Amino acid sequence: MLAACSAPTSSAGAAVEQQGQTGLEKVPLTIQTATGAHRFTVEIAVSPEEQATGLMFRTDLGPDAGMIFPYDPPMEVGFWMKNTLIPLDMIFIRADGSIARIAANTRPQSLEPVRSGEPVAAVLEIGGGRSAELGIRAGDQVSWHR
Template sequence: MIASLAACQSSTSSAVELGRSPAGLDQVPLTISSGNREHRFTVEVARTPGEQQTGLMNRASLSPDRGMIFPFDAPQYASFWMKNTLIPLDMIFVRADGTIANIEANTVPLSLQPVYSNEPVMAVLEIAGGRTLELGIKAGDKVKWSSPE
């Protein structure tokens, strides 16, 4: 699977834009609850193997309130890389219960070095590199997103 990028923003973000992204992917609202704070994002949903392989490749930038979610049909160990990904990402590995299992921060653009989940996960969320530290997001925090109709 290929890693991509996504950026995020804190709970100060305004209205969520839904529908399709310029890449043709569904977009949904996503919230990370961290302590008493909520950080809101609009994320593209990469569902199919082709969408997941392409991810956020070849994108020169992302807004800080954006990201990409890679949902799986069943919990699995996940492995991503940064091939053709031009910007650093924070990869957030999400358990079936929505809690964050682990975070790999500031993954290296264009690297073929695999980035792994520490356990089986139901999804991987990619946001702009450095955002998890900036926002105080950590393992154990809760991730919620909705599926498009």
């Protein structure tokens, strides 16, 4: 499955393509690291259209903001950066909440797939370089609730 930042697939996608999607549900998310707990407020991309659009066309992302893409059941996924204007860290999260891997500073507008490498229950996108700034690493725990 290739998701996030791919082309819109519905008639509503035309408006999204011009300015990025808004109005998604926001929830608190915490990443527990060796340096402490780091809190974010993230948008949830649930529907196929929301996941296909992801953070496309956004020109900025706050330091404690992001977007989460849940998968039930967990699955192997791949993301690309088509029409994504800012670098992102992609954090691949296992069903137990542990971080499987981090793709740091993904290249804006790239069509090269960034793959999870294993089944994941969610993918978290935050600003590029933010994981390194906060000391977020594979194995750290992520918790969030709808």
